[in-house]
Amino acid sequence: MAKALYKIGVLFSHSGPYGVVSRSMFNGAMLAFDEIAEACPFQLTPVIADPAGSFERYASLSLELLGKHGVRHVVGCYTSSSRKDVIPLFEKSDALLWYPSHYEGFETSSNVVYTGAAPNQHIIPLIEFLLANLGKRAFCVGSNYIWAWENNRILREALSAAGGRVLSERYTAVGDTDFSKTIAAILEEKPDFVFNTLIGTSAYRFFQAFRAACQERGIDQPSEIPVVSCSLSEPELAEIGRHAMDGHISSSVYFSSIKSPANSRFAAAYRARWPNSAAASADAEASYVAVKLLAAAIAAAGSDDVDTIRKALPALAVDAPQGKVSIDGATNHAYLTPRIGRSTASGQFDILWEADDPVQPDPYLVKTTPRYAIRNSMPKLRVIK
Secondary structure: OOOOEEEEEEEOOOOOOOHHHHHHHHHHHHHHHHHHHHHOOOEEEEEEEOOOOOHHHHHHHHHHHHOOOOOOEEEEOOOHHHHHHHHHHHHHHOOEEEEOOOOOOOOOOOOEEEOOOOHHHHHHHHHHHHHHHOOOEEEEEEEOOHHHHHHHHHHHHHHHHOOOEEEEEEEEOOOOOOOHHHHHHHHHHOOOEEEEEOOHHHHHHHHHHHHHHHHHOOOOHHHHOOEEEOOOOHHHHHHHOOOOOOOOEEEEOOOOOOOOHHHHHHHHHHHHHOOOOOOOOHHHHHHHHHHHHHHHHHHHHOOOOHHHHHHHHHHOEEEEOOEEEEEEOOOOEEEEOOEEEEEOOOOOEEEEEEOOOOEOOOOOOOOOOOOOOOOOOOOOOOOOO
């Protein structure tokens, strides 16, 4: 008897200004497809679409996947701008977008399953860490779109409530690489830390230029003006380069240095499948988890019918590389385990702190309002063995 076949869209850019991360997301998804093919009683066939970093192509390719190819489920998108642009198409077709990237929150849709971190799972833990360990004076540098705007707003509200402040916010177009004026302003202001919401090529060039400018002035940048992020990942450290990749703080639900049997299996399989790639990123892991959850939901539902999948999801969980992951039926967001890491010269992250259990998603920050609920109680630096 032939296996049932379900076509699944895969919508990630393989090139462009943020191609390093989105390519790792593609890698994570394809690894999951490979593993499912070996053990699953049905067949998932990926239908691959590459927007090549062009914002305009996400909508047209989504329409092609949903229309021409007749897919009901698409794993894809990295930036919030691309996600927001295609959501109306999925709502109109009553299809599901499986969105596997950390993001700024303040959104839910019955046509999106969010397997990346919500704001209470990345920026709130980061703010608690900053207040406990680094200070209350921030300089914000970001790419000029909603990811940076919203995260900076959350940071600003939290610092203000704690008696701190954002000294300045500077935004640049995605892909811009000239930061000379911004860096001069940072060195003039001397903040306790720089909050980075740049993405892709812009972020890599900033890290390089900022480290060089500090070295010219005899400033030990990692200890005197650390750069903190909610997005910096292992593949990006290689793009920054050995001379500037170390000493940066990143908040994430996954680091490839996690010590667990599930992550050891995942990391080994990822290296074997993609031997010329850097270590897996948090977004690669979220893509891997999205495909695994989708397969589990199809198995439970007996088909890829969208409404049946929605009903099946809240009862499911996967033993993910980061730990147990399940979906909150009220928000379609995932329970995830927050962590704080510091980058090393070897292209990894030392884990400084991690939550004891997966944290319920709070995409609208209803329960974790930054104006009132930042606890400022996170322990001082401690490496998780």
